[in-house]
Amino acid sequence: MKPIDVFYIAKDTFRSNKLRTFLTVGAVVIGIGAIVFLVSLGRGLEEITVKQITSSEALRLLNVSKGKSDILKLDAETVKKFKDIESIESVSPRASFSVQATLGETTTESVLHSVESKFAKLEVNTLASGDYFTDATGGVVVSSTLSKLLGYENTSEILGKEIGLAIFIPVKGTTDVVRKEKTYTVHGVVETEDENYLFAPLSSLADVEFGEYSSVKALAKAPELLASTRTTIQDMGYFVESPADTLTEVTVVFNVVKVILAIFGVIALVVASIGMFNTLTISLLERTRDIGIMKSVGATNRDVMAIFLSEALVVGLIGGVIGIGAGWLVGFLANSGINILAERYGGETVQLFIVNLDLAVAMLILSVLLGFITGLYPSWRASRLNPLWALRYE
Amino acid sequence: MTRNSTPVIELKNVTKEFFLGKNVLHALKNIDFSVHPGEYVILFGPSGCGKSTLLNVIAGLEPPTKGVVRIRGEDLTHLSMSQLARHRREKIGIVFQQFNLLKTMNIVNNVALPELFRGVRRSTRQHRAKELLREVGLGEYYSHRPAELSGGQQQRVAIARALVNNPWILLADEPTGNVDSATAEEIMAIFHDLNRKSKRTILLVTHNPDYLHYGDRVLYMRDGEIIKSIEQQRSEKEIQDVRLTREARKLARESRRSELDAQARALHINPKEFHQEVDLAREILMRKRTKK
Ligand SMILES: Nc1ncnc2c1ncn2[C@@H]1O[C@H](COP(=O)(O)OP(=O)(O)OP(=O)(O)O)[C@@H](O)[C@H]1O
Ligand SMILES: [Mg+2]
Numbered sequence: 001m002k003p004i005d006v007f008y009i010a011k012d013t014f015r016s017n018k019l020r021t022f023l024t025v026g027a028v029v030i031g032i033g034a035i036v037f038l039v040s041l042g043r044g045l046e047e048i049t050v051k052q053i054t055s056s057e058a059l060r061l062l063n064v065s066k067g068k069s070d071i072l073k074l075d076a077e078t079v080k081k082f083k084d085i086e087s088i089e090s091v092s093p094r095a096s097f098s099v100q101a102t103l104g105e106t107t108t109e110s111v112l113h114s115v116e117s118k119f120a121k122l123e124v125n126t127l128a129s130g131d132y133f134t135d136a137t138g139g140v141v142v143s144s145t146l147s148k149l150l151g152y153e154n155t156s157e158i159l160g161k162e163i164g165l166a167i168f169i170p171v172k173g174t175t176d177v178v179r180k181e182k183t184y185t186v187h188g189v190v191e192t193e194d195e196n197y198l199f200a201p202l203s204s205l206a207d208v209e210f211g212e213y214s215s216v217k218a219l220a221k222a223p224e225l226l227a228s229t230r231t232t233i234q235d236m237g238y239f240v241e242s243p244a245d246t247l248t249e250v251t252v253v254f255n256v257v258k259v260i261l262a263i264f265g266v267i268a269l270v271v272a273s274i275g276m277f278n279t280l281t282i283s284l285l286e287r288t289r290d291i292g293i294m295k296s297v298g299a300t301n302r303d304v305m306a307i308f309l310s311e312a313l314v315v316g317l318i319g320g321v322i323g324i325g326a327g328w329l330v331g332f333l334a335n336s337g338i339n340i341l342a343e344r345y346g347g348e349t350v351q352l353f354i355v356n357l358d359l360a361v362a363m364l365i366l367s368v369l370l371g372f373i374t375g376l377y378p379s380w381r382a383s384r385l386n387p388l389w390a391l392r393y394e
Numbered sequence: 395m396t397r398n399s400t401p402v403i404e405l406k407n408v409t410k411e412f413f414l415g416k417n418v419l420h421a422l423k424n425i426d427f428s429v430h431p432g433e434y435v436i437l438f439g440p441s442g443c444g445k446s447t448l449l450n451v452i453a454g455l456e457p458p459t460k461g462v463v464r465i466r467g468e469d470l471t472h473l474s475m476s477q478l479a480r481h482r483r484e485k486i487g488i489v490f491q492q493f494n495l496l497k498t499m500n501i502v503n504n505v506a507l508p509e510l511f512r513g514v515r516r517s518t519r520q521h522r523a524k525e526l527l528r529e530v531g532l533g534e535y536y537s538h539r540p541a542e543l544s545g546g547q548q549q550r551v552a553i554a555r556a557l558v559n560n561p562w563i564l565l566a567d568e569p570t571g572n573v574d575s576a577t578a579e580e581i582m583a584i585f586h587d588l589n590r591k592s593k594r595t596i597l598l599v600t601h602n603p604d605y606l607h608y609g610d611r612v613l614y615m616r617d618g619e620i621i622k623s624i625e626q627q628r629s630e631k632e633i634q635d636v637r638l639t640r641e642a643r644k645l646a647r648e649s650r651r652s653e654l655d656a657q658a659r660a661l662h663i664n665p666k667e668f669h670q671e672v673d674l675a676r677e678i679l680m681r682k683r684t685k686k
Contacts, residue, residue: 005510008503016498016539293494296455297508297555298483300476388455391494 001303006310013287013311020286021315024279028319029326031272032367035265036327036360040353042258044331048350049250058243059223060089061122062230065215067239074213074238085232087225088218092119095202096214102164103150110146110196112167117201119217124199129156130188135203139187142198147189149196155189162186163198172211180208269370276319277374280312284378291382292390301383308379309372316371317364324363328355400467401428402563402595403452408461410447410618421447422458423618429563429597434589434628436606437599439615445599448615449567452597453488454478466562483508486563487556491571493548495540495555501527502536505554512559519558526554530584546577553584564588566598570605579637582608586633607636 014021064082066072074093082091092115099112115123120132124141133139140163144155152158167180184200220229223244230240291304299307331353339349410422421444429435437445450456451463454470463470465485473481482488487508495504502523503510509519527533530550532543540548549569556564566585570578582605588594598609606612607628614622651669658668 001511002513002515005516008516009499009510012496012498012503289494290496290498293496294507294511295479296453296482296488296490296494298479298511300479300511302476303479303511388450391490391492 001299001306003306006307007314009307010311010314014314017283017286020279020283024276024283024315025319025322027272027275027279028316028367028370029323031269031370032320032323032363033326033330034268035262035366036324036355036363037330037353038261038265039258039359040327040331040355042254042261043354043356043359044335044350044352045257046251046254047354048352049254060220060226061243062218062220062226062233063215063241063243064218064233064238065241069237069239072237074216075211079213079216081236082216082218082233085218085229087221087229087232089221090119090219092116092123092217092219093202093213094123094215094217095205095210095212097210098168099198100166101146101150101198102166103152103158103161106150108146108149108196110149110198112165112198112200113214114200114202114205117203120199120201122217122219124188125190127188128191130159130186133187133199133201135201137187138184138201138204140184140198140200141188141190142186143190143192143195145192145194145196146198155191158186158189160185167205167208169208169210172209269366273370273374276312276315276370277378280308280315280375280378284308284382287382288385288390288393291385292387292393295385295387296391304385305379305383308382309375312371312375312379313368314371316367316369316375319371320364320367323367324355324360327363328353328360331355399431401464402431402433402466403429403597404462404464405452406462406464408448408451408458408463410444410451410456411459420618422451425461425618425620427613427620427623429595431562431595432589432593434585434596434608434610435598436609436612437597437615438601438603438606438612440601443615444618445601445615446567447618449565449597449599452563453486453565454481479511483511484559485561486565487559487561489549489552489556489564489566489569491568493540493545493552493572495548495551497540500537500539501532501543501551504540504551505558507555508559523554523558526557527551530554544577545573546580549573549577549581550584553581553588557588562595564594564596566596568599568601570600570602578602578605590630604640607633 064074066074072078076093079091079093082088095114097112097114099110101108101110113123117133117135120134120141124132127141128144130141132141142150142158142163147153147155147158150158150163152161163184163186165182165184167182168177169180170177182204184204190199218229218233220226226242226244230242233240294304294307335351335353338352342349405425405427408422408425409420412419412421425448437448439445447456451458451470452465454473458471461471465481468481470478470481495501496507499507502520505523505526506514506516506519509522510516524533524536527536530553532547532550532554535543535547540551543551549572553569556566564585569585570581573581585596585598586608589596598605600606607626609626610628611623611625613620614624654668654672655665658665661668
């Protein structure tokens with residue numbers, strides 16, 4: 001028998017019993033479709049969360065501080081040392097001071113973080129309104145908490161207002177403090193729960209003599225270099241944190257979620273396999289006479305096995321393709337629905353279901369494998385039938 | 395006949411036993427016979443005497459309990475399952491009483507099925523199948539499925555299938571058992587031509603004594619044994635004569651029927667009942683005569 005002939009036989013079989021074919025393929029479609037739907041949901045949820053807690057730069061970022069050490073210094077010289085580390089792309093020091101902020105009649109205590117303008121985006125969280133400062137524009141970004149303390153509940157109204165700052169600068173090598181007054185324009189507002197702070201460019205404090213930075217952010221050249229860079233800095237005695245730490249925890253949580261979703265999927269698949277096995281076995285009974293006929297005109301056991309097994313494989317393949325399509329389609333429709341709602345109510349658009357190529361390929365392999373495994377026993381049984389017994393079967 | 399040639403089929407001491415619980419059923423008891431090339435052998439006997447079992451042993455579908463079954467010198471009892479499958483698809487053609495066609499396939503593919511298992515290309519085997527279907531008079535039915543044909547047509551498809559791989563031997567197990575008598579006559583004529591014109595060796599099972607005159611030899615079977623082997627000369631004329639006689643008799647029977655109908659009408663009796671009464675009376679008379 002030529003391999004291609006099994007497909008001619010399968011074609012005739014499928015065409016002449018459409019209901020049975022529909023039921024067998026349907027079982028696979030449901031199983032595979034369910035897995036695709038659930039896994040793509042897991043992936044979508046993970047992606048959304050990861051996006052929310054971090055930008056891609058966060059995967060390269062290290063927060064360096066002195067920790068509890070009294071001996072270490074975190075000054076201009078240290079920053080230069082960090083910059084010299086091979087795997088580090090850039091270093092952004094941060095100097096923090098206590099300030100008194102005054103806007104019109106209102107004065108309140110706050111904390112000023114001064115950072116290099118080019119790292120403003122990295123340092124400051126997403127803005128609720130306004131814009132980041134640059135070296136050219138100057139100005140500050142205030143937290144919404146501070147904005148409220150200064151009498152502006154509506155954060156967009158504080159934009160463009162002038163804030164007077166009394167900055168308390170520690171004198172190098174002493175416990176003394178120098179008071180310095182400056183005025184800034186509010187450029188942006190960052191949404192906070194109850195954190196009271198404001199950000200200003202380091203360049204605006206060029207005339208200020210201060211001893212040490214409060215912390216330093218170092219950006220590794222690539223996410224893969226993060227761990228080694230971290231070790232290098234830690235070996236110098238500094239305390240290092242990374243937003244990627246929380247990211248790993250979140251990923252772990254989502255792996256668990258994915259596993260749970262996958263378990264549901266596997267249950268669906270098991271049910272589908274039982275359904276498929278059942279239809280294949282019934283199909284075998286219905287075709288007992290056919291097997292007798294084929295054998296009586298010279299089919300070998302192997303021929304019969306090949307015919308039945310390839311029918312199961314084809315069922316698995318077709319069911320898989322349709323199942324992947326169906327799972328994807330349901331996800332796609334759900335995504336579209338959510339995004340139409342999101343646009344209407346001004347939320348962010350999201351991809352709740354993500355089907356990518358590796359998932360599709362894995363599902364395709366799984367569905368063919370499903371056909372193979374569920375088809376193996378019925379085909380083997382079929383191949384072993386006694387031809388005369390099969391011919392007499394009614 | 396070609397008596398001196400080596401036999402195509404040769405059975406020696408073939409025994410077949412079926413084990414039904416504690417009982418042993420002797421379906422074949424020490425069967426010995428050979429069939430020579432070009433011979434037309436008819437196996438005749440009552441139901442259950444082992445005709446089908448014997449045919450299945452020769453087809454390689456039923457392994458004998460004991461004995462030797464040689465087809466062209468090759469002993470079937472030593473063949474593996476896949477070698478037996480090859481024997482069926484290359485050396486013999488089988489026709490069954492129940493036609494045994496695949497419902498899912500059209501008749502071209504049904505005829506081509508043994509060729510499929512031989513690994514012949516699809517276009518080649520379909521071409522050959524169509525040729526054979528034309529030969530048995532089914533040239534217009536290529537794309538039909540078996541269920542769309544009459545019993546006689548289905549049996550002709552089965553004969554075409556048995557011929558598709560040009561087998562040495564044709565085995566037929568009551569090929570006329572599931573068709574009406576007119577069609578049966580056609581089927582027997584096809585086998586006759588296959589033997590006469592195409593020189594095929596034929597082993598045909600029947601329990602209808604009307605067909606015995608077709609064979610070169612009739613093997614009478616009873617209870618698993620061949621009790622009698624009768625050779626007969628068949629001339630084409632004789633066969634034609636038998637056919638004509640039978641047809642004449644049938645015509646006579648039918649004309650007698652119309653006579654009876656007339657009588658029934660005259661007597662104001664239901665013609666159908668009258669036929670039955672007359673038939674019964676005739677049967678009783680016949681039985682009395684045979685007892686004497
Ligand atoms: N697979 C089997 N198992 C048990 N007994 C069997 C089997 N096949 C046949 N027999 C028995 O063997 C005997 C011969 O059967 P076989 O079918 O050869 O008869 P036959 O001459 O073909 O009869 P018929 O004219 O009714 O077809 C019968 O008694 C039958 O019951
Ligand atoms: Mg029989």
